[in-house]
Amino acid sequence: MLPRRLLQQLRPLICPLEPLLVQMPRRSRVLDIGCGTGALLLRAVKEDKVAQGLGIDVNKAALETARETWQAMRDGFPHAGLVFMPSDELPDTAGPWQVVTLIDVIHHVPRERQEAFLREAFRRVAPGGRMIYKDVCLRPWWKRAMNRLHDLVMARQWISEVPLEKVRLWAGQEGLKVVEEQHYGRLWYGHELLVMGRDSFGD
Incomplete structure (x- = not known):
């Protein structure tokens, strides 16, 4: 199995993010269901697409990689806030959201x-x-x-x-x-x- 940080970097080669990012209004409130290592939300922050983002996933190791990456870059993006958490911890009352993304999850x-x-x-x-x-x-x-x-x-x-x-x-x-x-x-x-x-x- 490839290291998760490497998988995070390789993901856009398999799943291009540009067609997804262009659909996000600027500085949106975004819920990314099945966020994995956070590749989409992290890139969306760089493109000024996210003001507040929540990524959820069942894979706790992938979530930890997402958190570590965000921690390393967050000082450069003071306008944005990201949180990554296990899917089963998302309250039923959370939201609604300006943008909900579900990317390569349902299968x-x-x-x-x-x-x-x-x-x-x-x-x-x-x-x-x-x-x-x-x-x-x-x-x-x-x-x-x-x-x-x-x-x-x-x-x-x-x-x-x-x-x-x-x-x-x-x-x-x-x-x-x-x-x-x-x-x-x-x-x-x-x-x-x-x-x-x-x-x-x-x-």
Whole structure:
């Protein structure tokens, strides 16, 4: 297994962050679900996208790497505050958030829990806010196969993807509208991105 700090640095080579960052308004209040080593939030701070950020994950070792990296850089970004904590410590009352991100997470969630997991994430989006959802692609088949092989090697897990039509359906039932959809690749990995918004009060 590669060192976590190295994985943090290599992640943007596999999962490009630029398509995600461009969807974040400046100095937002951001919840990153499944933040891992914090690569997205840490980069977002550098791009002036985060005023207050919370990253949650089930992997405590990854969270510690995220905290250490933030501690080393935080003095250079006095406008921003980041907190990284275990997922099970997030209060039900936390939020709502201007931006909620769920990046390459849902395929790790057991199939029988995926709908409830996504609906809970959608409910964290504030009125006028947005959900940035990205996961590995289902097509073409060979990119799907490479994504699956990657997770089998790196996470020792046989993943379970969710078709985008289900994501759109559940998001719509939770009051979110798809405002942008992208399909893109990096190396041999394929990515599916949905940006979803919730109307402001009175809209």
